[in-house]
Amino acid sequence: MSTRSTPVEVSGFRFRLRPHRAAELSMLLFFAVAMGLPLLFLVAGSFNLSPPGKAAVYGMGNWLRAFSDNATIEALWMSFLLSAVRLVPAMAIAVLFAWLIARTDMPGGNAIEFFCWLAFFIPDFPLTLAWILLLDPNYGFLNMLARHLPFVDGPLFNPYSFWGIVWVHTSAGGIWFKVILLTPVFRRLGASLEEAARVAGADTLAMLRRVTLPLLAPMILAVAVLSFIRGLQSFNTELLLGTPAGIYVYSTRIYDYIRREPASYGEATALGSIFIVILALMLFFYWRFLSGKRKFTVVTGQGYSIARVKLGKWRSLAFAGCVFYMAVMTVLPLVFLIIGSFMRRYGFFDISSPFTLAHWQNLLSDPIFLVALKNSLIIATITTAGGILLYSAVAYLLVSRRSIAGPALEGLCWLPHVLPGILLGLGILWLFLATPLRFFFYGTVWGIAFALMLSDSPVTTQAFRAGFLQLGSDLEEAARVTGASWWYTYRRILLPLLAPIAGAVGLMNFGGALTSISTPVLLYSHQSRPLAILLLEYSVTGELERGAALGLLITAIICLMMLAGRKLGLRLSGLQ
Amino acid sequence: MRTIVTLLVLLSWGAPAMAQSKAGEKEWNALIEAAKKEGKVVVAGSPDPVMRNDIMPKFKERYGIAIELLAGRSSEITARVKTERASGIYSVDVYLAGPDTTAVALYGEKIIDPLRPLLIMPEVADGAKWKLGKIWFADPEERYAVRAFSSVATFLFINTDHVKPEEMRTAKDLLNPKWRGKISAEDPTTTGSGSNAAARFYHDLGEDFVRKLYIEQKTVRTRERRQMSDWLARGTQPICLNCREDDVRPLVKDGFKILEIFELTDMPGSINGSPWMLTMANRAPNPKAAQLFANWILSREGLGIYARGYGSVSLRTDIDETNLNAGNLPKKGVKYFDDTDWNWIVTGRHEYRQKVWQVLKGK
Numbered sequence: 006m007s008t009r010s011t012p013v014e015v016s017g018f019r020f021r022l023r024p025h026r027a028a029e030l031s032m033l034l035f036f037a038v039a040m041g042l043p044l045l046f047l048v049a050g051s052f053n054l055s056p057p058g059k060a061a062v063y064g065m066g067n068w069l070r071a072f073s074d075n076a077t078i079e080a081l082w083m084s085f086l087l088s089a090v091r092l093v094p095a096m097a098i099a100v101l102f103a104w105l106i107a108r109t110d111m112p113g114g115n116a117i118e119f120f121c122w123l124a125f126f127i128p129d130f131p132l133t134l135a136w137i138l139l140l141d142p143n144y145g146f147l148n149m150l151a152r153h154l155p156f157v158d159g160p161l162f163n164p165y166s167f168w169g170i171v172w173v174h175t176s177a178g179g180i181w182f183k184v185i186l187l188t189p190v191f192r193r194l195g196a197s198l199e200e201a202a203r204v205a206g207a208d209t210l211a212m213l214r215r216v217t218l219p220l221l222a223p224m225i226l227a228v229a230v231l232s233f234i235r236g237l238q239s240f241n242t243e244l245l246l247g248t249p250a251g252i253y254v255y256s257t258r259i260y261d262y263i264r265r266e267p268a269s270y271g272e273a274t275a276l277g278s279i280f281i282v283i284l285a286l287m288l289f290f291y292w293r294f295l296s297g298k299r300k301f302t303v304v305t306g307q308g309y310s311i312a313r314v315k316l317g318k319w320r321s322l323a324f325a326g327c328v329f330y331m332a333v334m335t336v337l338p339l340v341f342l343i344i345g346s347f348m349r350r351y352g353f354f355d356i357s358s359p360f361t362l363a364h365w366q367n368l369l370s371d372p373i374f375l376v377a378l379k380n381s382l383i384i385a386t387i388t389t390a391g392g393i394l395l396y397s398a399v400a401y402l403l404v405s406r407r408s409i410a411g412p413a414l415e416g417l418c419w420l421p422h423v424l425p426g427i428l429l430g431l432g433i434l435w436l437f438l439a440t441p442l443r444f445f446f447y448g449t450v451w452g453i454a455f456a457l458m459l460s461d462s463p464v465t466t467q468a469f470r471a472g473f474l475q476l477g478s479d480l481e482e483a484a485r486v487t488g489a490s491w492w493y494t495y496r497r498i499l500l501p502l503l504a505p506i507a508g509a510v511g512l513m514n515f516g517g518a519l520t521s522i523s524t525p526v527l528l529y530s531h532q533s534r535p536l537a538i539l540l541l542e543y544s545v546t547g548e549l550e551r552g553a554a555l556g557l558l559i560t561a562i563i564c565l566m567m568l569a570g571r572k573l574g575l576r577l578s579g580l581q
Numbered sequence: 582m583r584t585i586v587t588l589l590v591l592l593s594w595g596a597p598a599m600a601q602s603k604a605g606e607k608e609w610n611a612l613i614e615a616a617k618k619e620g621k622v623v624v625a626g627s628p629d630p631v632m633r634n635d636i637m638p639k640f641k642e643r644y645g646i647a648i649e650l651l652a653g654r655s656s657e658i659t660a661r662v663k664t665e666r667a668s669g670i671y672s673v674d675v676y677l678a679g680p681d682t683t684a685v686a687l688y689g690e691k692i693i694d695p696l697r698p699l700l701i702m703p704e705v706a707d708g709a710k711w712k713l714g715k716i717w718f719a720d721p722e723e724r725y726a727v728r729a730f731s732s733v734a735t736f737l738f739i740n741t742d743h744v745k746p747e748e749m750r751t752a753k754d755l756l757n758p759k760w761r762g763k764i765s766a767e768d769p770t771t772t773g774s775g776s777n778a779a780a781r782f783y784h785d786l787g788e789d790f791v792r793k794l795y796i797e798q799k800t801v802r803t804r805e806r807r808q809m810s811d812w813l814a815r816g817t818q819p820i821c822l823n824c825r826e827d828d829v830r831p832l833v834k835d836g837f838k839i840l841e842i843f844e845l846t847d848m849p850g851s852i853n854g855s856p857w858m859l860t861m862a863n864r865a866p867n868p869k870a871a872q873l874f875a876n877w878i879l880s881r882e883g884l885g886i887y888a889r890g891y892g893s894v895s896l897r898t899d900i901d902e903t904n905l906n907a908g909n910l911p912k913k914g915v916k917y918f919d920d921t922d923w924n925w926i927v928t929g930r931h932e933y934r935q936k937v938w939q940v941l942k943g944k
Contacts, residue, residue, distance in 0.1 A: 076942065143817045245808065248768055249801050261771040267686050268656040349835075352811065356835040373633065431660065438668035447670075527661045530672075531623070531649035542628030542652050547828055549807050 026409075029402050033410045036399075036417040039459055043432025044420055046439070051274035067271030077258050077276065084255040087243070088236030091171045091179070096229055098175070099183030102327065104213065106184075107191035108199075109314045111323045117331070118188060119567065124335040125181035126516045126563045128556035130241045130544070131345065135338035136173045137245070138345075138352045140164040146341075165250040173242050176334035179235065183228050185513060186464070189505035190224040190471050191217075199314065209314060224471035230287045231464060234280060234422055255279070259425055270431060280423035288419060292412065346553040364550040368558070373539060380450050381536040382562075384525075385518035387454035392461045392514045393507050397500065399462075400469030415466070422463035426523025429460055434527045448530030456528055457518045465510045472506040473499075504573075512570045516563040605703050612701065612876075613644060615869035621647045622870035625662065626677035626857060628652030631890030639886060640877060646870050655682040662692065671864040674871035677857040677878075680719075680921045681772075683726050687860050689927075694863040695724040702876035704899075712896050716879070719858060719923050727859040727875075729884055732894040732909040733843050734851050734920060738829055741838040743819035751847045752786055755820070756793050765809045765818035768802040769795060770941055772934070774823045775802070777920070780933035783940075785848050785918075791940050813839060826892060826906075843908045852911055854921035856891050 055062045071077065102121065106114040139146050142160035151161040163169055174180075202212040218225065240256040247254060255276070262273040316323055345351040349361045368374060399418060403411050421429055433456045437447045446452030476499065484494040500507065522537045529538055536559060543552035616622075626632065628650065637648045651658060655678055663686075665672055676687055687693045697718060700706055708715045719728040739749055743763075748754060755764060767775030783791045794800060801818050803809055810828040812818040814837045821829075826841070833839050844850035859878060865871045877883045881899050888895040894902065894909055902910060911917060919925065 074942075141817075144815050244804050248803050249808075251802075264654065264656050265772050267690075268660050270660065350831065351807075353814070353835070371633070372638075427657075431664070434661065434664055438664060438670065443668070443670075448672075526653060526657055527664075531651065538653075542633075545627065545652075545654060546629050547806050547825065548630065 025402075025405065028398070029410055029414070032399055032402060033414050033417075036414060036462075039436070039455075040417045040420045040462070042439075043429065043436045044424070046435040047270075047274045047424070047428055047432045048278070050435075051271045051278075053271065067269070068275040071262070071272040071275040076253065077255070080253045080255045080258050081279065083252060084237045087167070087170060087174075087254065088233055088239070091174050092229065092233055092236060095175055095180045095183060095232065096225070098330070099180055099187060099228075100218070100225065102184045103187035103191045104217065105323050105327060107188050108217065109316050109320075109323070111316060111320055111327070113324055113328075117324075117327050118184075120331055120335070121181045121184045121188075122512065122567050123560065123564055124331065124339075125178045125185055125513075126520065126560045127178070127335070127339060127342065128520060128540075128559070129177045130245075131342050131549070131553045131556050132177055132338050133173055133242050133245045134351065134549070135341035135345065136176070137164055138341050139337065140169065140172075164246050166246075167250075167252060169250075170242055170246050170252065173246065174236075174239065176338065177242065179232060179239075180334075182235070182513075183232060185509055186228050186231075186468055187221070187224060189468075189509045190221055190475065192505055209316075212314075221471075223474050224468070226291055227467040227471060230284075230291060231422065231467065233287070234284060237280065237283070238425055256425065259428075263427055270428070273425075274428060277423070277425055277428050280425075281420075284419055284423045285416075288416065342553055343557060346550060346557055348550060351549050351553065364548075364554045368551050368554045371539070373534065374536075376532075377534050377536045377539045380533055381519050381559075383450045384454045384457065384533075384535055385515045387451065388457045388461065388518040389511045389515045391454065391458045392465050393511050395458065396462060396465035396510075397469045397503065397507065399466050400473050401495070401499070403466070403470050404473040418462040418466045420462075421460045426460065426521065427526065430456065430524045430527040433459065433524075437528070448528070448533060450533045450535075453525045453528050453533060453535065454518070456524050457514075457521055460521070460524050461510075461514045461517060465514060468506050468510045469503065472503045476502060508570050508573065512563070512567055515566055515570075519559050519563060605701060605706070608701055609703065609876075612869060612873055616646055616867075616873040617644065619646070619867040619870040621649055622867050622874045623649045623651060623672060623674045624677060624874065625651040625658050625673045625675070627655075627679075629856065629891070631856075631887055632677075635886045635890055636878070636883070639882070640874065643877065643882075644873060646873065648874070655679055655686075658682075659686040663690070666692070671862065671866055673862045674865040674867050675874055676860045676862060678860070679856075680854055680858055680926050683858040683860055684720070684923055684926045688720050688725055692862060693725050693860040694865070695722075696727060696859065696861045696875060697724045699861060699872045700727075700876055700879065701872075702880055704881060705876050705879045710881075710898055712898055717896055719854070719921065721923060725860055727879065728854040728896070728921065729859060729879060730854050730856070730888070730893045730895055731852050731911060731921075732855065732892075733911050733917065734853050734855070735824075735826055735841045735908070736844060736848070736850060737842050738813055738821040738824045739840050739842065740813055740816050740819035741840050743816045746840055746842075749820070749842060750845065752782070752790070752845045753847060754845075756790070756798060760798060760820055762799045762801065763818055764794075764798055764800045764820040764822060765812050765824075766795070766800050766802055766821075767806070767809065767823040768804050769937060770802075771804070773804075776934045776937060777930060778822055779937040780930045781848075781851070781918070781920070783933045783937050784929070788936065788940055791937055795941060826909075830892070830906075841906070841908055849916060849918050851918040851920045853919075855893060856887065858921075 051067050052063045052065070053061045054064045054066045102117070105111045106118045106121075111117075137145070140148065140162040142148060142163050142165075145160070145162060145164075148160040148162055151157045164173065199212055199216055202216045207215065238256050239254070240260065243252065243254045243257060244260075246252075247257070259273045259276045262269040262276065341352075346364055347360050347362065348354075349359055349363070350356065353359060396418075399414065403415055424432065437443045437452060442452075446455055480498055480502075481494055484498055489497070519535075520537055520540075522541045525535060525538060526541065529535065536555065540552055540555050540559075543549075543555065624632075632650060632652075637650065640646065640648050651673060658678075659682055662673055676683070676693065678687060697716075700716060704710055705716070711717070717728045717731075718724055718726060720726045737749070737755075739746070744760075748757070766778070767773055769775040769779035779791060779795065782794065800822070801812070806825050806828060809818070809821050810824045810832060813821040813824055813829065814832045829839055829841070859875060861871055861875055878887075879897075881897060884895045884897050885900045887893065888900050888902075889904060892905060892909065894905060894911065922929075
């Protein structure tokens with residue numbers, strides 16, 4: 006972006022609007038409309054007491070009803086507890102995994118990273134069912150095995166409990182989500198500071214604690230905030246494992262209001278608003294931390310080394326630890342999931358001829374399947390490409406020292422993360438219908454892609470932001486001195502350096518676009534139905550096995566994209 | 582001479598009927614032509630396999646008109662439709678929705694048009710083809726919502742490896758301490774079949790029974806329908822209050838000893854209009870195709886496909902019922918509790934559900 010100013014004249018008043026400022030204001034306007042308006046519609050709707058189609062009558066009734074129930078407060082507390090309890094070990098494991106993969110000479114790092122991606126995209130609903138088959142107190146495979154032990158006389162495991170929920174979450178996407186986001190920034194970390202720490206006599210642990218982790222604090226904190234809020238909104242696992250044990254979480258309460266007939270979106274929005282308050286508090290502390298005197302720059306124009314930490318005798322042990330963790334937490338339930346897709350009835354091994362290809366055959370012969378597959382691929386491609394272009398630019402503006410609207414822009418980018426998907430979908434539906442966007446977006450693959458791109462904004466923006474924070478300003482300055490334009494610098498220097506991050510969030514968004522249900526559910530039409538909606542339809546009608554087959558197929562598509570994307574990302578970043 | 586007189590009498594009776602029949606046929610053929618010009622019909626309803634695998638291809642084969650299915654949960658579909666309509670968009674032609682959605686959202690919020698005058702297909706309009714002597718319009722005005730099915734609902738399921746049929750003769754048998762922790766139910770604290778059943782218990786047997794059944798008996802709750810039928814088959818919870826027949830019947834075929842109980846001595850059996858009620862959207866974008874579909878789905882062919890696929894008892898007289906579960910067929914002379922009765926849906930069940938929730942909150 007050139008620093009030359011463009012004179013602008015408005016009603017005789019002449020002022021200079023710099024391109025940088027113009028871009029920032031345009032972005033702010035775009036996000037205010039695209040993200041602020043849906044929220045405004047939702048909040049206004051939450052005060053409307055009259056039924057749809059009737060003249061609006063405003064009042065506090067929906068809010069009072071939503072919060073006057075003791076069960077809501079109990080559910081909120083349970084959500085906090087579950088989210089907080091699993092955040093600490095999950096962050097520790099994720100940081101360890103990311104560090105081992107990206108910063109050390111542990112063998113098989115690439116394979117383990119690939120597996121983290123695979124694990125992230127395994128659909129959580131069938132995965133939870135697989136854990137039930139393994140851990141159920143009455144028929145769980147592991148409990149049956151444990152009964153053969155001499156000192157065991159009852160079930161060892163019980164998934165229908167607080168700790169059962171925590172366990173399943175530690176195996177499901179949540180932990181891999183953190184690894185995926187952290188690995189590229191760990192990889193980006195230059196080795197010079199670590200080498201300096203070594204020269205100063207620090208051992209590996211001290212270096213990790215005093216140098217590596219503080220340098221990566223922006224991303225680690227961002228991931229922690231994202232994960233905590235994601236944890237509060239978590240739903241499927243709690244529904245399957247919590248309800249039989251009488252454990253209700255906050256998102257279940259919101260779900261109840263939405264599923265009611267007629268649906269009570271007013272109360273659901275009122276309950277959803279608590280996430281905005283939590284986000285505001287967390288962002289306040291996050292910004293305070295980032296705006297302190299700390300520096301997070303690790304890539305500068307003054308030499309950049311990517312040498313890895315040598316683990317010595319711990320190499321094999323680290324590798325074995327990772328493999329063991331993944332085998333227990335992912336491979337075991339994944340195997341059950343794959344087997345389940347070939348079973349006449351999921352988990353019933355004792356019926357006659359329990360295995361069948363029928364679910365796969367029915368899936369592939371479903372006339373809707375091929376159309377949905379095509380739609381999904383189009384939607385995911387648009388979402389991925391658009392997201393990378395848009396949010397890398399937003400992140401660049403956010404870290405720019407000249408930014409004046411940074412907090413407002415960042416706040417707007419965080420908004421989709423705090424709205425439950427179905428509410429975000431409803432807000433965007435209102436946005437489309439109330440504006441000329443409806444002619445292009447409503448009911449089309451473009452509209453779904455637009456909505457999914459908006460919902461990706463927090464993760465994508467924060468990932469790019471953390472990446473830009475790692476890049477020294479001297480890189481840009483050096484380029485400018487040699488006569489490069491802003492666009493040339495951005496394209497040839499900054500983006501290649503951020504390629505691993507772009508690859509990671511791009512794949513995450515691609516996979517998210519293939520699996521997201523709640524955002525497109527109100528926006529699709531017969532012609533634009535994606536695979537995820539087909540998955541929902543199978544779930545509604547209890548076709549669990551066909552759903553498992555479809556879930557695995559989606560995971561396989563993502564795997565293929567992952568292999569291609571990772572290769573491209575590594576090539577662009579010069580690491581291959 | 583007597584023969585000639587008889588023939589003349591028959592002709593004098595039959596001629597107007599024939600003329601009427603010809604007029605009806607002409608009107609029907611004109612409808613088909615007009616519908617073909619529209620080319621498609623948008624149906625909002627459940628994404629059930631019968632619709633996807635049988636109804637959609639059959640209708641296309643019969644008339645060359647594509648069904649575009651807007652499938653999903655009722656609450657999501659109605660939220661979407663209401664928002665669309667508030668912005669002047671009318672995208673749905675026909676609704677195949679559950680009784681709550683039909684009564685509360687579609688009829689209650691005037692989203693639908695009268696259907697009665699649109700049913701012109703000869704075999705649909707003919708009262709003799711219907712068990713009640715006419716098409717059953719369930720709404721208070723008897724014009725909007727067609728109820729096409731009436732099956733006896735399964736009251737509960739038991740796994741007879743764990744529960745003997747003679748141990749489950751009355752609803753009060755459910756309170757036997759032996760079954761503590763052995764009963765599963767869809768979560769009654771939210772809307773759905775779990776709270777509908779609980780409302781019925783409250784209505785028939787009172788607050789104390791509900792408290793004992795759901796709290797003291799430690800009835801295991803879930804929101805996932807397959808979990809209940811799996812527990813039933815494995816015997817973890819061998820008594821299931823809200824299992825779905827279409828989930829359980831494959832288990833019976835696989836040899837699991839599962840028994841459907843349709844009535845208990847202290848609670849009469851119930852009938853319902855599952856799987857859907859038929860209504861026609863007002864300002865439908867494809868009104869002729871919608872009318873054609875509405876007629877066809879109530880025909881012997883259309884309703885027959887659903888009755889076979891879903892195992893539901895239709896209200897037509899000309900559909901083969903020999904393949905249906907005998908327990909689902911209403912018995913003559915038996916008075917059933919009608920779970921799809923309009924007043925029960927709109928007021929009674931709603932009130933009892935609130936009472937149930939108060940009991941469960943109070944614990």
